[in-house]
Amino acid sequence: MLVQDVRNSVIDVADLNQLKWDLNRLQPVDVGEYITQLPSKQRAIAFRLLNKHQATDVFEYLPPEVQEELINSLHDVQVVQIVENMSPDDRAELFDELPAKVVRRLLQQLSPEQRQVTATILGYPEGTAGRVMTTEYVRLREGLTVGEALSKIRRQDEDKETIYYAYVTDDNRKLVSVVSLRQFLFTFPDVLIRDIAGDRVVKVKTETPQEEVARVMKRYDLIALPVVDREDRLVGIITIDDVVDIIEEEATEDIQKLAGVSGGDEATLSSPLVTLKKRLPWLFGVMLLYIGASSAIAPFQSTISMVPVLAVIMPLFSNTGGTVGIQALTVTIRGLGVGEVTPKDTLKLLRKELTAGLGTALALGLTMICLSLIWAPPEERWVSLIAGTVMAINTLVAVTLGTLLPMVLKRLKLDPALVSGPLVTTMLDAIGFVIFLTLISTALRLFHLK
Amino acid sequence: MLVQDVRNSVIDVADLNQLKWDLNRLQPVDVGEYITQLPSKQRAIAFRLLNKHQATDVFEYLPPEVQEELINSLHDVQVVQIVENMSPDDRAELFDELPAKVVRRLLQQLSPEQRQVTATILGYPEGTAGRVMTTEYVRLREGLTVGEALSKIRRQDEDKETIYYAYVTDDNRKLVSVVSLRQFLFTFPDVLIRDIAGDRVVKVKTETPQEEVARVMKRYDLIALPVVDREDRLVGIITIDDVVDIIEEEATEDIQKLAGVSGGDEATLSSPLVTLKKRLPWLFGVMLLYIGASSAIAPFQSTISMVPVLAVIMPLFSNTGGTVGIQALTVTIRGLGVGEVTPKDTLKLLRKELTAGLGTALALGLTMICLSLIWAPPEERWVSLIAGTVMAINTLVAVTLGTLLPMVLKRLKLDPALVSGPLVTTMLDAIGFVIFLTLISTALRLFHLK
Numbered sequence: 001m002l003v004q005d006v007r008n009s010v011i012d013v014a015d016l017n018q019l020k021w022d023l024n025r026l027q028p029v030d031v032g033e034y035i036t037q038l039p040s041k042q043r044a045i046a047f048r049l050l051n052k053h054q055a056t057d058v059f060e061y062l063p064p065e066v067q068e069e070l071i072n073s074l075h076d077v078q079v080v081q082i083v084e085n086m087s088p089d090d091r092a093e094l095f096d097e098l099p100a101k102v103v104r105r106l107l108q109q110l111s112p113e114q115r116q117v118t119a120t121i122l123g124y125p126e127g128t129a130g131r132v133m134t135t136e137y138v139r140l141r142e143g144l145t146v147g148e149a150l151s152k153i154r155r156q157d158e159d160k161e162t163i164y165y166a167y168v169t170d171d172n173r174k175l176v177s178v179v180s181l182r183q184f185l186f187t188f189p190d191v192l193i194r195d196i197a198g199d200r201v202v203k204v205k206t207e208t209p210q211e212e213v214a215r216v217m218k219r220y221d222l223i224a225l226p227v228v229d230r231e232d233r234l235v236g237i238i239t240i241d242d243v244v245d246i247i248e249e250e251a252t253e254d255i256q257k258l259a260g261v262s263g264g265d266e267a268t269l270s271s272p273l274v275t276l277k278k279r280l281p282w283l284f285g286v287m288l289l290y291i292g293a294s295s296a297i298a299p300f301q302s303t304i305s306m307v308p309v310l311a312v313i314m315p316l317f318s319n320t321g322g323t324v325g326i327q328a329l330t331v332t333i334r335g336l337g338v339g340e341v342t343p344k345d346t347l348k349l350l351r352k353e354l355t356a357g358l359g360t361a362l363a364l365g366l367t368m369i370c371l372s373l374i375w376a377p378p379e380e381r382w383v384s385l386i387a388g389t390v391m392a393i394n395t396l397v398a399v400t401l402g403t404l405l406p407m408v409l410k411r412l413k414l415d416p417a418l419v420s421g422p423l424v425t426t427m428l429d430a431i432g433f434v435i436f437l438t439l440i441s442t443a444l445r446l447f448h449l450k
Numbered sequence: 451m452l453v454q455d456v457r458n459s460v461i462d463v464a465d466l467n468q469l470k471w472d473l474n475r476l477q478p479v480d481v482g483e484y485i486t487q488l489p490s491k492q493r494a495i496a497f498r499l500l501n502k503h504q505a506t507d508v509f510e511y512l513p514p515e516v517q518e519e520l521i522n523s524l525h526d527v528q529v530v531q532i533v534e535n536m537s538p539d540d541r542a543e544l545f546d547e548l549p550a551k552v553v554r555r556l557l558q559q560l561s562p563e564q565r566q567v568t569a570t571i572l573g574y575p576e577g578t579a580g581r582v583m584t585t586e587y588v589r590l591r592e593g594l595t596v597g598e599a600l601s602k603i604r605r606q607d608e609d610k611e612t613i614y615y616a617y618v619t620d621d622n623r624k625l626v627s628v629v630s631l632r633q634f635l636f637t638f639p640d641v642l643i644r645d646i647a648g649d650r651v652v653k654v655k656t657e658t659p660q661e662e663v664a665r666v667m668k669r670y671d672l673i674a675l676p677v678v679d680r681e682d683r684l685v686g687i688i689t690i691d692d693v694v695d696i697i698e699e700e701a702t703e704d705i706q707k708l709a710g711v712s713g714g715d716e717a718t719l720s721s722p723l724v725t726l727k728k729r730l731p732w733l734f735g736v737m738l739l740y741i742g743a744s745s746a747i748a749p750f751q752s753t754i755s756m757v758p759v760l761a762v763i764m765p766l767f768s769n770t771g772g773t774v775g776i777q778a779l780t781v782t783i784r785g786l787g788v789g790e791v792t793p794k795d796t797l798k799l800l801r802k803e804l805t806a807g808l809g810t811a812l813a814l815g816l817t818m819i820c821l822s823l824i825w826a827p828p829e830e831r832w833v834s835l836i837a838g839t840v841m842a843i844n845t846l847v848a849v850t851l852g853t854l855l856p857m858v859l860k861r862l863k864l865d866p867a868l869v870s871g872p873l874v875t876t877m878l879d880a881i882g883f884v885i886f887l888t889l890i891s892t893a894l895r896l897f898h899l900k
C-alpha cells in the first residue's frame with residue numbers, strides 16, 4: 001500500500017535532498033498527510049521543498065487549520081501563486097474556512113478572472129450544485145470539427161479538472177450536448193463535433209441540492225456532470241471525486257442524526273465542546289419528552305407498588321419495543337436517503353412492515369408471556385397475559401411509527417432524519433407504558449385481584 | 451430532469467414505433483426502470499424493441515428477478531448475445547443470482563474467452579477486489595510509442611469499460627505504470643509510453659476487501675484502480691461507478707447494523723420474511739440480554755415497591771443513558787467506517803469522549819436531581835441525590851463503552867458494527883440499574899429511611 005510507503009520513506013527530516021525527491025514524487029494526498037503530522041514549525045520547511053505544481057496539489061489536501069497556518073508562514077508571493085492555481089471549487093472551500101480579513105487580502109491579489117470565478121461560486125448557497133462545482137471544463141462550439149476541437153483542447157491549460165468529457169454549447173453558451181474524449185479517438189479529424197455528440201445530456205441546475213447531484217451521478221454512472229444556470233447556460237461541472245465525498249457525508253449525517261447527534265456532522269475527533277453542542281440538545285430533548293410521558297405514568301405509581309413484577313417487566317418492554325421501532329425507522333430513513341423508496345411507496349412499505357410486524361408481534365408477545373410467567377410470583381401471574389398482549393400491540397405501533405414518521409416528514413419536504421432514534425423510543429415507551437398500566441389497573445379494579 | 455422525461459415519453463405502449471425510437475435514445479438506466487415497472491407480460495415485448503447495443507446496456511440495469519424472467523422468455527440466441535456482451539463484472543453478478551441450472555446452460559454457450567473470464571471472477575470470494583473488478587481494460591507494453599499505443603487502442607473494442615487510463619505492463623504482465631489518456635493528447639506520437647507514464651501506481655490485490663478498495667480510490671481521487679494477483683500481474687480494474695455503489699452499501703450496512711438489523715443489508719422493500727429473518731435475532735438478543743440483567747435486578751423488587759418514585763425515575767434513567775451510549779457508539783463506528791480514526795486513536799478518542807462526557811454527566815446529573823425532587827413525595831426526596839449521582843456515573847460508563855467496544859473489535863480485526871445499539875443500551879440499563887438499586891437499598895438499610 002502506498003500510504004505505508006510514504007510514512008516510511010520520509011521519516012528522516014535531516015536529509016533534505018532525499019526528502020525533496022520523495023515529496024515531489026509521492027501522491028499529493030500522502031504528502032499532505034505527512035506534512036499535517038509534522039510538528040507545526042517544520043510544516044513550512046517541508047512545504048517549501050515542493051515544486052510549484054506539487055505545492056498546489058498538496059495544498060488542496062491539507063486540513064483547513066494547516067492551510068491557514070501555511071498561509072500565514074509562507075511568503076505572500078508563494079501563497080498567491082498556490083491559491084491562484086487551486087481548482088475553483090477547492091479555493092471556494094478554503095475561503096469558506098479562512099478569516100474574512102485573510103480572504104479579502106487574498107482575493108485582491110488574485111487575477112481578475114480567478115477572483116470573479118471564486119466570487120461566483122461563493123455566491124451560491126452551501127450544499128447546492130453551484131457551490132461544489134468547478135469552472136474548469138472544456139467547452140466546444142457546435143460547429144467545430146474533431147480536429148479543431150483537439151487542437152483547441154491541446155492549446156488550453158493541461159490542468160482542466162477533467163478533459164474526459166467536453167461540453168458542446170451554442171452561441172448563447174447554452175448546453176447542447178456532451179462528447180466523450182474516447183469518441184475523439186475513434187473518429188476522423190474532419191468529422192463535425194455535432195455529429196458525434198450524443199443528445200442525451202444529463203445536467204443539473206446551480207440550485208440543485210448536493211444530495212440530488214450525487215443521486216443523478218450515481219444513477220447515470222457519470223464521472224462528470226454539467227451544471228447550468230436558470231437560462232440553461234453552462235456554468236460549471238461537478239466531478240465524481242467530489243460526489244464520492246458528498247455520498248459519504250450524507251450517510252454520516254443520516255447515521256448520526258438517527259443516533260441523536262444534532263446536525264449529524266460531528267467529526268470523530270472534534271473538540272469536546274463541539275461534541276457537547278451536538279449531543280446535549282437531544283439528551284435534554286429525551287428528558288423533556290420523558291417529563292411529558294411521566295405525567296402520564298405518574299398516576300400509576302400505586303399500581304406499580306401493588307404489582308412489583310412490573311418493575312422487572314417494564315424495562316424489557318421498553319428495550320424491546322424501542323429496538324423494533326428503531327429498526328423500522330432506520331430502514332425507512334436509509335431507504336429514503338439512497339432513493340430506494342419515495343413517499344409514493346408509503347403504503348407499500350407500511351404493508352411490508354406490518355406484515356413482518358405481525359410475525360414479530362406474535363414472537364415477542366409469546367416470549368413476553370413466558371418470561372413474565374417465570375418472573376412473577378404465583379399471585380401476579382395474571383399480569384403475563386396483559387404483558388404479552390401489550391408487547392404485541394406495542395410492536396405494531398413501533399413499526400407503524402418508525403415507517404410513517406420519516407415518510408410524512410419527507411412528504412412535507414422536511415428532513416426525514418429529524419425523527420431520531422431517541423424520539424421514537426421515548427414515544428414508544430410512553431405509549432406502551434400507558435396502555436400497559438391502564439390495562440393492569442383496570443384489571444385490578446374489575447377483578448379485585450389485590 | 452431526465453428521469454421525468456422518460457416516464458412521460460414512453461407511456462403510450464400502443465405506438466410501438468415511437469416507443470422503439472424512445473427506448474433506443476434514452477439512458478439505459480431509465481429504460482431499465484421503465485421496463486421493470488411494466489406488467490410482466492409486456493417486458494419482453496418492450497425489450498425486443500432495443501437494438502443490440504442498447505439491449506446489453508439496459509439489461510445490466512435490470513433487477514435480478516427481471517433479468518431472470520427475460521432470460522426465460524427471450525430466444526436463446528438473443529440471451530447469449532446479451533450475456534456475451536455484458537461487462538464481466540456485471541455478468542458475474544448476474545450469475546450469482548441465477549439458478550445453477552441456468553448458469554450452466556449459459557456458460558456452455560458463451561465464447562471460451564468470456565467463459566474463462568467469468569469463471570475467474572466468480573472464483574474470488576464475495577466482497578473482494580477480484581469479485582468486483584472487470585477484465586476489460588487497456589493494457590500496453592512498455593516499449594510502445596504513443597502513436598503505436600493509440601492505434602492499438604483504436605483497433606480494440608470500443609467497449610472497454612474505461613479507456614481513460616491505460617496500464618503499462620512488462621513482459622511478464624507485471625504492472626509497471628499507468629498512463630492517462632489525457633497525456634496522449636499532449637504528447638507527440640513518437641514519444642515512448644515509458645517516458646510519459648508516471649511511476650506512482652496505486653493498486654490493490656485481488657483479495658483486498660471492497661471497503662479497502664473504496665477507501666483507496668477515494669483517497670487518491672481515482673476513476674479506475676488496477677487489481678493485481680499475488681505475483682503482481684495485472685488481472686483487472688475496478689471503476690469508480692462500482693465504488694460509489696460499494697460506499698453506499700457499506701454505509702447502509704453500518705447504519706442498519708447499529709439499529710440491530712443483522713447483516714445490515716435489508717432492502718427497504720424486501721419481503722416481510724427477509725425482514726423477520728434480519729430483525730428477530732437482535733430482538734431475541736435484547737430479550738436474552740435482559741434476562742441476564744433481570745436476574746441482577748430481580749432481588750431489588752422489594753426496594754422498588756418500597757420507593758414507588760423509582761418506577762418513574764428508572765425509565766428516564768434508561769432512556770437518557772442509552773442515548774448517551776448510542777451517540778458515542780455511532781460516532782466511533784462511523785469514524786472507523788470512513789477511516790477518520792483507527793484503533794491507534796483509541797486513547798485520543800477516549801480522552802475527547804470523556805472530557806465531553808464529564809460535561810454531559812454534570813448537566814444530566816443536575817437535571818436528574820431537579821426532576822426527582824419534583825416527582826418524589828416529600829418522604830422519598832433523598833432518592834434524588836442518588837439518582838443524580840448514578841446518572842452522572844452512568845453517562846461516563848456509556849461514553850466509555852460506546853467508544854471502547856467498537857475500537858476493541860476493530861483491533862481484533864472483527865467488524866466494529868457487531869456492537870449494535872440494542873446491545874449497548876441493554877448493557878447500560880443493567881449496569882445503571884444495579885448501581886442505582888444497590889445504593890438505594892444500602893441507604894434504606896443504613897439510615898432506616900423507611
